[in-house]
Amino acid sequence: MKRRTFIRTGGLIGAAGAAGAIGVGLTRDRGGRDVAPEIPPATGSSAGRSAGPVARSGAEPDLVLRRATVFDGSGAPGVEVDVAVTGDRITEVGNVTAIGAEEIDLAGMALAPGFVDIHSHADLSLFVNPNAESRIRQGVTLEIVGQDGSSVGPLSEAGSRATRERYRNTYGVDVDFRDLGGFLDALDRAPATVNLATMVGHGTVRGLVVGGADRPATADELQRMRGLIREALDQGAVGLSSGLEYTPGSFADGNELVELAKELQGTGYPYASHMRSEDDGLFAAVEETLYVGQMAGVPVQISHLKAQGERNWWKAKAILRSIEEARAAGLDVHFDRYPYAAYATGLSNLFPAWARAGGSGAFIRRLQDATDLPAIESFTRAKVALLGSWNAVQISSTRTSGNAYARGRRLGDLARERGEEPFALAVRLIVEEGNSVGMIGFGMSEENTAEILAHPLGMVCSDGGSYAPYGPLSGGSPHPRGYGTFPRLMGHYVRSGALSLALAVHKVTGLPARKLGLDDRGVIRPGAFADLVAFDPSTVAVPISIRSASPWWW
Numbered sequence: 107m108k109r110r111t112f113i114r115t116g117g118l119i120g121a122a123g124a125a126g127a128i129g130v131g132l133t134r135d136r137g138g139r140d141v142a143p144e145i146p147p148a149t150g151s152s153a154g155r156s157a158g159p160v161a162r163s164g165a166e167p168d169l170v171l172r173r174a175t176v177f178d179g180s181g182a183p184g185v186e187v188d189v190a191v192t193g194d195r196i197t198e199v200g201n202v203t204a205i206g207a208e209e210i211d212l213a214g215m216a217l218a219p220g221f222v223d224i225h226s227h228a229d230l231s232l233f234v235n236p237n238a239e240s241r242i243r244q245g246v247t248l249e250i251v252g253q254d255g256s257s258v259g260p261l262s263e264a265g266s267r268a269t270r271e272r273y274r275n276t277y278g279v280d281v282d283f284r285d286l287g288g289f290l291d292a293l294d295r296a297p298a299t300v301n302l303a304t305m306v307g308h309g310t311v312r313g314l315v316v317g318g319a320d321r322p323a324t325a326d327e328l329q330r331m332r333g334l335i336r337e338a339l340d341q342g343a344v345g346l347s348s349g350l351e352y353t354p355g356s357f358a359d360g361n362e363l364v365e366l367a368k369e370l371q372g373t374g375y376p377y378a379s380h381m382r383s384e385d386d387g388l389f390a391a392v393e394e395t396l397y398v399g400q401m402a403g404v405p406v407q408i409s410h411l412k413a414q415g416e417r418n419w420w421k422a423k424a425i426l427r428s429i430e431e432a433r434a435a436g437l438d439v440h441f442d443r444y445p446y447a448a449y450a451t452g453l454s455n456l457f458p459a460w461a462r463a464g465g466s467g468a469f470i471r472r473l474q475d476a477t478d479l480p481a482i483e484s485f486t487r488a489k490v491a492l493l494g495s496w497n498a499v500q501i502s503s504t505r506t507s508g509n510a511y512a513r514g515r516r517l518g519d520l521a522r523e524r525g526e527e528p529f530a531l532a533v534r535l536i537v538e539e540g541n542s543v544g545m546i547g548f549g550m551s552e553e554n555t556a557e558i559l560a561h562p563l564g565m566v567c568s569d570g571g572s573y574a575p576y577g578p579l580s581g582g583s584p585h586p587r588g589y590g591t592f593p594r595l596m597g598h599y600v601r602s603g604a605l606s607l608a609l610a611v612h613k614v615t616g617l618p619a620r621k622l623g624l625d626d627r628g629v630i631r632p633g634a635f636a637d638l639v640a641f642d643p644s645t646v647a648v649p650i651s652i653r654s655a656s657p658w659w660w
């Protein structure tokens with residue numbers, strides 16, 4: 107089967123749309139208010155299907171961007187040049203003498219390739235709101251989804267029906283597909299403002315073949331999983347992701363991961379892993395991840411690298427050294443990280459993986475079973491102690507409005523106010539919410555965060571979803587990274603001197619594009635796709651209006 111092209115929605119996102127992301131210049135109206143930019147729908151000319159660079163020598167360009175300081179994505183310092191665009195491609199970079207049908211003066215602004223979010227959770231929300239407001243407005247033009255071992259396919263008939271019903275009931279949208287090919291086709295029919303590529307999730311594949319059981323895969327199951335991964339790659343997947351702190355991915359051992367990752371051989375695509383531990387077991391987890399890449403002979407991407415819990419903070423330097431050594435020994439390894447010292451996950455993640463085996467129903471039954479509860483409780487208390495205290499856990503979302511009082515609150519404070527014991531409160535929320543409770547955990551060091559972000563092997567990701575301050579994606583209190591990752595990188599971290607603007611741009615453009623073999627993305631040069639973002643490096647930040655809509659820390 108011929109490998110299908112992997113970026114399925116269109117080319118030109120355009121400076122006019124993406125620049126506004128960062129809240130400057132192009133999307134301010136004359137009164138200085140933030141206004142919605144006119145975001146053109148993706149053109150539908152998929153990256154791989156285009157005939158190639160548009161070269162209309164002598165013809166008038168569609169758009170000329172003048173006088174910006176251009177960061178081409180390679181890590182080179184910015185230079186003040188013009189950029190001409192025709193159709194969905196850049197046609198000229200330099201002193202452009204032709205006059206464009208549209209001309210934009212970007213004096214004082216930085217112009218960069220559109221940002222590639224190497225670890226995004228936008229997945230199905232692009233069908234709910236194709237404007238992808240929280241993404242495009244921070245400059246993202248390419249989402250890499252299917253992360254943490256979880257992709258939207260392949261699914262069983264029942265799994266696909268469950269997803270379809272959930273999206274129909276919650277959002278009124280129809281997501282009718284069972285595999286990644288169907289997903290990408292559906293996006294082609296209903297394109298979003300951002301481009302998208304997806305990995306295939308190991309947990310998704312394991313769930314389909316082995317189910318939720320906590321046991322090794324049989325030889326036959328391993329073969330079937332390999333077949334499904336191969337099929338997903340043929341359908342356009344750009345890597346294999348694992349989520350080894352989540353079920354059922356956590357039930358796989360290293361050998362299973364090596365065998366499955368071998369399917370990536372010859373594609374150049376990475377094995378991306380949310381590792382088995384990001385705290386006390388961090389060393390072993392990094393070793394396992396590097397081992398999988400080395401044994402399978404494939405590139406590695408370590409997802410959202412961190413050292414959680416104060417007693418593990420010292421390990422950040424040590425794991426960076428292990429990664430550098432593996433790289434020096436020939437492994438194509440990189441990592442990514444979001445620019446925040448707090449993480450977001452399900453509240454269930456405070457509980458042991460064995461207790462979550464078999465899905466939410468089984469997990470809730472164990473929480474209600476007096477024989478299992480003491481062992482669960484001691485694990486969970488140890489995990490909370492690692493973070494510091496119950497106040498290191500903040501509830502970010504609940505499914506029902508009945509427990510809405512918990513949203514945005516620290517568990518320790520909440521328990522004290524309500525006269526409940528914190529562990530009992532956590533259990534009650536999970537039971538009452540059918541395990542749909544989100545949390546934000548405050549357990550990382552700011553110093554490590556800056557060091558990891560600045561490291562030359564590190565990319566920067568959001569690890570976030572797509573939201574909007576209106577409509578169905580406006581609910582809850584999500585981690586601010588869904589809105590703020592790229593402005594915070596270009597603003598807070600660059601202006602505080604953690605890294606240069608040229609390096610920051612490289613980490614979210616040329617570096618991830620090269621890791622995925624996308625030659626015409628993540629770079630500003632003639633012939634490349636015209637995914638572009640403009641911003642004012644002296645003021646770029648998350649707009650105040652968004653900060654107050656979702657009042658966390660920014």
Ligand SMILES: [Zn+2]
Binds near residue numbers: 380410
């Ligand atoms: Zn993750």
